[in-house]
Amino acid sequence: MTSTADAPRSPGRPRSVRADEAIIEATLDLLAEGSTIEALSIEAIASRAGVGKATIYRRWPGKDALLLDALRRLKGILPQPAGHSVRDDLVLLVGAVGHNIDPRAAKIMPCLVPEVNRSPDHFQLYQNIIEPRRHMMREVLRRGIRIGELRADLDVEVTMALLTGPMLIQRMLRWHPELDDLILPERVVDAVLEGIRAR
Amino acid sequence: MTSTADAPRSPGRPRSVRADEAIIEATLDLLAEGSTIEALSIEAIASRAGVGKATIYRRWPGKDALLLDALRRLKGILPQPAGHSVRDDLVLLVGAVGHNIDPRAAKIMPCLVPEVNRSPDHFQLYQNIIEPRRHMMREVLRRGIRIGELRADLDVEVTMALLTGPMLIQRMLRWHPELDDLILPERVVDAVLEGIRAR
Incomplete structure (x- = not known):
């Protein structure tokens, strides 16, 4: 994948915000479908959100930090x-x-x-x-x-x-x-x- | 199994009370070990209590009635x-x-x-x-x-x-x-x- 850092921004929200939202949404979807917190894995979230695990770990240090953001969004x-x-x-x-x-x-x-x-x-x-x-x-x-x-x-x-x-x-x-x-x-x-x- | 209805009662509590307690205890044990109410079966309770399913159905019309008694006992x-x-x-x-x-x-x-x-x-x-x-x-x-x-x-x-x-x-x-x-x-x-x- 080539870097797009120097390319002019495409219209709409930056890609990083869209990834954040996809990750949060995937977390909430999996929980709503019956996954326990314990069973929830970064792997499953990444796969559901259509991103790599590294993309998640660049934004959140771990599952608990991601869960905190996701549950706050819920409220x-x-x-x-x-x-x-x-x-x-x-x-x-x-x-x-x-x-x-x-x-x-x-x-x-x-x-x-x-x-x-x-x-x-x-x-x-x-x-x-x-x-x-x-x-x-x-x-x-x-x-x-x-x-x-x-x-x-x-x-x-x-x-x-x-x-x-x-x-x-x-x-x-x-x-x-x-x-x-x-x-x-x-x-x-x-x-x-x-x-x-x-x- | 021959009927003991006419035999003199042995000392201690009647056998039917002991069976009731074993069934209630088995129900609570299974729930405490992580069974959901939904997953809990009369079969599993009978097996854990060491009684036949018929013994349970003679005392309770179904799972919900048994659960009600078991949860009341808990409280x-x-x-x-x-x-x-x-x-x-x-x-x-x-x-x-x-x-x-x-x-x-x-x-x-x-x-x-x-x-x-x-x-x-x-x-x-x-x-x-x-x-x-x-x-x-x-x-x-x-x-x-x-x-x-x-x-x-x-x-x-x-x-x-x-x-x-x-x-x-x-x-x-x-x-x-x-x-x-x-x-x-x-x-x-x-x-x-x-x-x-x-x-």
Whole structure:
């Protein structure tokens, strides 16, 4: 293959971006089709994406780094709280819990649960995915405390579990068949706020 | 094999109880060793338990009924709220969420999550396991409303999700590595109560 580095760029996205996307897509397709994280190989991803293994290793140091990018893609970009009302920001973030923009997520995310429990590496991968989201919720709660809207003695970490848990069990397990996903974020936030709002 | 129906009973538990236990144990062993619910067969259970398939079918109409009994065994008996203090009863029930008396549960329960999502039958099985526990928590909350300790306009179902969700994500996923399982039930109940207690 001759180098095209000096040739004028063809229109559309650069080839390297197209390869990145093909690799991410191949990873998600294989997971959605039932591959476990453990069974997933760089070889299978390369073959599915129509690239060589070296192309993958030039971009990602290994499978876990690639998985992290792929799973983050699945979850979509982080919602951005507006920063005006603590309640509105919490409703936004709680509504994003367990919400994925990609339909493959419904097949992939529940299957991560057993893997998270089996392997410390996968547990770390899971933590790497959710920590930026937890961080964002933590900041909203801290701001609420600072501006006096929330109780000063609030346990921020327990409060995050209170806000996140109901949505996650509902979206991951349909824990209660009659709870409505759409109104649940507001209901959860209002119920929790009643307990944490400064009086 | 000759009938022993008229023979005097030998000491110890009746043979039929021993067979029941062997069948339940074999089911749990196979699941803990990594069998999916889908792959689990009555044949494999019979062989592992050292009984004939007919012995299983005399006791359970099919695999799902057997699984329901086996998974209930895994979770242990339902905790019995004392009925004195709403807070104490809720701490007891919240502490039992995701708690299993059997060490095999740590391998089996997380693996149910993908299966619950794949099959309506498994979803129903899961609901059959948790509904008696949800029912018990619902009764405590309703009693709290009746005696005036909890707000009369309380949304009981959302409140149950608030109480259950944090414990379940913590025990199933170790959602937040720094939250302490042991003190979480009291923290969760107190935080939720502040929001729902009648003033």
